[in-house]
Amino acid sequence: MTEAPAERAAYDPHAVQDRWLPVWDRLDLYRAGRHQGAPKKYVLDMFPYPSGDLHMGHAEAYGLCDVLARYWMRRGFDVMHPIGWDSFGLPAENAAIKRDEHPATYTYANIETQAASFRRYAISFDWSRRLHTSDPEYYRWTQWLFLRFRERGLAYRKSSAVNWCPKDQTVLANEQVVQGACERCGTQVTKRELTQWFFKVTDYADRLLDDMEQLRDTWPPRVLKMQENWIGRSQGAHVDFSVGRTDEEGTVGDTTVTVFTTRPDTLYGATFFVVAADAPLALELCAPDRRAALEAYRDEVRKLSDIDRQATDREKTGVDLGVTALNPVTGEQIPVYAADYVLADYGTGAIMAVPAHDQRDLDFARAFGLPVRVVVDTGGEDPGATGVATAGDGVLVNSGPYDGLAKDEAIAKVVADLESRGGGKGAINYRLRDWLLSRQRFWGAPIPIVHCDACGEVAVPDDQLPVELPDLRGAALKPAGTSPLGAAEDWVATTCPSCGGAATRDTDTMDTFVDSSWYFLRFCSPGYTEGPFDPEAVRAWMPVAQYVGGVEHAILHLLYARFFTKVLHDMGMLDVVEPFAALMNQGQVINGGQAMSKSKPESMVDLGDQLATFGVDAVRLTMVFAGPPEDDIDWADVSPSGSVKYLARVARLAEDVAQLAPSDRRDEAVDRAVARSVDEVTRLVEAQRLNVAVARLMELTNALRKATDLPEPGVASLRDGVEALAVMLGCFVPYTAEEVWSRLGHDVEAGESVHDTAWPHADPALLVLESVTCVVQVQGKVRDRLEVAPGISEDELRALALASDGVVKALDGREVRIVVVRAPKLVNVVPA
RNA sequence: GCGCGCGUGGCGGAACAGGCAGACGCGCCAGGUUUAGGUCCUGGUACCCGAGAGGGUGUGGGGGUUCGACUCCCCCCGCGCGCACCA
Numbered sequence: 066m067t068e069a070p071a072e073r074a075a076y077d078p079h080a081v082q083d084r085w086l087p088v089w090d091r092l093d094l095y096r097a098g099r100h101q102g103a104p105k106k107y108v109l110d111m112f113p114y115p116s117g118d119l120h121m122g123h124a125e126a127y128g129l130c131d132v133l134a135r136y137w138m139r140r141g142f143d144v145m146h147p148i149g150w151d152s153f154g155l156p157a158e159n160a161a162i163k164r165d166e167h168p169a170t171y172t173y174a175n176i177e178t179q180a181a182s183f184r185r186y187a188i189s190f191d192w193s194r195r196l197h198t199s200d201p202e203y204y205r206w207t208q209w210l211f212l213r214f215r216e217r218g219l220a221y222r223k224s225s226a227v228n229w230c231p232k233d234q235t236v237l238a239n240e241q242v243v244q245g246a247c248e249r250c251g252t253q254v255t256k257r258e259l260t261q262w263f264f265k266v267t268d269y270a271d272r273l274l275d276d277m278e279q280l281r282d283t284w285p286p287r288v289l290k291m292q293e294n295w296i297g298r299s300q301g302a303h304v305d306f307s308v309g310r311t312d313e314e315g316t317v318g319d320t321t322v323t324v325f326t327t328r329p330d331t332l333y334g335a336t337f338f339v340v341a342a343d344a345p346l347a348l349e350l351c352a353p354d355r356r357a358a359l360e361a362y363r364d365e366v367r368k369l370s371d372i373d374r375q376a377t378d379r380e381k382t383g384v385d386l387g388v389t390a391l392n393p394v395t396g397e398q399i400p401v402y403a404a405d406y407v408l409a410d411y412g413t414g415a416i417m418a419v420p421a422h423d424q425r426d427l428d429f430a431r432a433f434g435l436p437v438r439v440v441v442d443t444g445g446e447d448p449g450a451t452g453v454a455t456a457g458d459g460v461l462v463n464s465g466p467y468d469g470l471a472k473d474e475a476i477a478k479v480v481a482d483l484e485s486r487g488g489g490k491g492a493i494n495y496r497l498r499d500w501l502l503s504r505q506r507f508w509g510a511p512i513p514i515v516h517c518d519a520c521g522e523v524a525v526p527d528d529q530l531p532v533e534l535p536d537l538r539g540a541a542l543k544p545a546g547t548s549p550l551g552a553a554e555d556w557v558a559t560t561c562p563s564c565g566g567a568a569t570r571d572t573d574t575m576d577t578f579v580d581s582s583w584y585f586l587r588f589c590s591p592g593y594t595e596g597p598f599d600p601e602a603v604r605a606w607m608p609v610a611q612y613v614g615g616v617e618h619a620i621l622h623l624l625y626a627r628f629f630t631k632v633l634h635d636m637g638m639l640d641v642v643e644p645f646a647a648l649m650n651q652g653q654v655i656n657g658g659q660a661m662s663k664s665k666p667e668s669m670v671d672l673g674d675q676l677a678t679f680g681v682d683a684v685r686l687t688m689v690f691a692g693p694p695e696d697d698i699d700w701a702d703v704s705p706s707g708s709v710k711y712l713a714r715v716a717r718l719a720e721d722v723a724q725l726a727p728s729d730r731r732d733e734a735v736d737r738a739v740a741r742s743v744d745e746v747t748r749l750v751e752a753q754r755l756n757v758a759v760a761r762l763m764e765l766t767n768a769l770r771k772a773t774d775l776p777e778p779g780v781a782s783l784r785d786g787v788e789a790l791a792v793m794l795g796c797f798v799p800y801t802a803e804e805v806w807s808r809l810g811h812d813v814e815a816g817e818s819v820h821d822t823a824w825p826h827a828d829p830a831l832l833v834l835e836s837v838t839c840v841v842q843v844q845g846k847v848r849d850r851l852e853v854a855p856g857i858s859e860d861e862l863r864a865l866a867l868a869s870d871g872v873v874k875a876l877d878g879r880e881v882r883i884v885v886v887r888a889p890k891l892v893n894v895v896p897a
Numbered sequence: 898g899c900g901c902g903c904g905u906g907g908c909g910g911a912a913c914a915g916g917c918a919g920a921c922g923c924g925c926c927a928g929g930u931u932u933a934g935g936u937c938c939u940g941g942u943a944c945c946c947g948a949g950a951g952g953g954u955g956u957g958g959g960g961g962u963u964c965g966a967c968u969c970c971c972c973c974c975g976c977g978c979g980c981a982c983c984a
Contacts, residue, residue: 244981287979290901294980301984326984379982406982416984425982496983619979690922692910702909704923711922757911760921840917845965847917885964891916895964
């Protein structure tokens, strides 16, 4: 290179951070609405829960999302990129018990810690929209929404067997039970019979399923699949069986028991009938002489954990109830059993068993010596002999009037016949259950209902919202199986809004997933006091253009938020039916092949330590460059020190270019390289291929370095090139980019921030290539390369290729059979 | 068990839409600067044969389609994820 500058500003990442952070605060660069009139884009990360400080996972997710937000800002969009906290929840409550303080103390202290970290981590948040779900100004509207849902019949109270976490001492939604254990603490979940509040998500099952078509190209396919499976729509029929009821004196009459089946075509093969052992129905139907046996069996079943019970390779067990059911099409009386392989809360809790064509029924039939009757000839071997049920397509046999029909025809005909004769009808069944939203914990939004002896359940009037939490702390919050709010007697005792008499408040609080089901709407108008959100603001911003978060919310949060959006749409408060137009699931940050967890201290990588060692930009760059955003990052495999080296290289390049003697000299090769980089990086960021975009920026850096070291550098081109590099890098490494920008002579303090500068434009004229390398193959193997004009004709290229040294040598005198020409990039010669 | 996804150098990963496999980086090797080391700069780095020129092989394995396959199709192996007695 030319003379090394005697004094070159060193690159100290921490000094650079300290220099620009206060300047940026003053410039207020990221407020939504700064670009009035520009098209809007709402970019959102799943908001954090305030447990301690930010960790590596936050750094990745928010870092990725920040690249996109900054890019759209640079492209001239009016971007809203807000931040808030999902600040109700159990950890704060548990910490408060341990420390004998109020949960708010822990919560708001952590929020301040995280906010300071986010600021230093240079995320382009619009801080003016900050919200916390535990603020009364927020949960007032959570309560308001609950009441509106209730008015529409979508929030209701019922008694049922619900999931209970013995450790957290609260009920859980189905979505919060993972393989029989509490999603939060991992404790085995048990069942309790309780009266609880539910949201009627099942009313929206079809729309939640069907509207996923709108998300088909913009959401990760596996998330859509998981939601689809969770909703679990299956098409079939309800069929009525008449079961004889008996008491000590004998038969006393018939009870109609409906079953759900997806295979009404196999009705002739139903040789027995099973009800869920733990359903009340089993007791109702049981003959008196079988009652003792049933009770004993029920006790046994109750002792099994959900995990044991769900093991699919278990021996089938059950009890004969001593009664029979009438098959409505065959007129046959078939025995009725109670068994635990039939689930009480799916379908109707009772099934018709067709052992020939259902493996579970077959296993049961073989265990109890029950007949197996083939009614669909699938071409498979006899299930009675092989023990393998034949579930596939086939032709009906042993089925009276339906013999000879194909499976699908038979399904349609059986359903039609049942409907015309009575005894059944076509039906759709869902796996999805209603959302249990009551929690027996303190740190959540109180359910705004008053219980009055005279008037029953009464809504708290809107003008009395919010129902604020009483001041409980420390030991008073200890879980005792009922809500801690019950202990606040002064708070519980109230007057009935309807009759004015003495009444009590509902002491449960809402699942925190209720809070997070509408926060993205509140961000559009965070200070609004006339409702949960300003309809005009929401109309302007929704839907969220890009949502970023972990795949662990594939069902819980995302399903609930979609449900809320649809209900609010039906209430006329929202235009959109889907809240998140596009979704990105970032991968996890792991270490040495294992997930970081507090129980494995050796696996933990502390974000604060990493930032102290390498600086913010190097950590951000390492995360983005490590691989595709959706892949996991193994911190043991990546090199933050390599990122530091790269950033220092960029800073030196800027310094060297800034110190070149001013000149108008241009370098066409540099101009072309810059244009190509801008073009490629633009496309790569648009496609969210951020790791490759970084690779292209590194290539540009290398090219600019080389060109700077030439004896007669094209100073004007280099300055333009480094500026373009700085603007693009600004999305990834905000501090270093600003430092480079400043070294190039921009007065950042006066408002000329790189973060307020438009994304560079690639001159199309510079993208036109002067020549192209044409690969010449013989039989698919590269034998030569030719530099040709991009517009070369096929004939010309064919002639050139056939005459090339490599081809002549490889052909070795052989005749040419085919020549494939793909001008201007490739020729493939195939010899005879 | 059912469903989905993925297998590319020592490592993370590139390869637009079926057309130069290994971009970019880490690591490693050699040289230079400095020299105590590091930083920094230059070059090399899929594997095998060969001093070299060059040649051969190669994207988990096997087959197929094609002038041409990391890419498309079929079978197998391995890994990961989701659901899991859902009638």
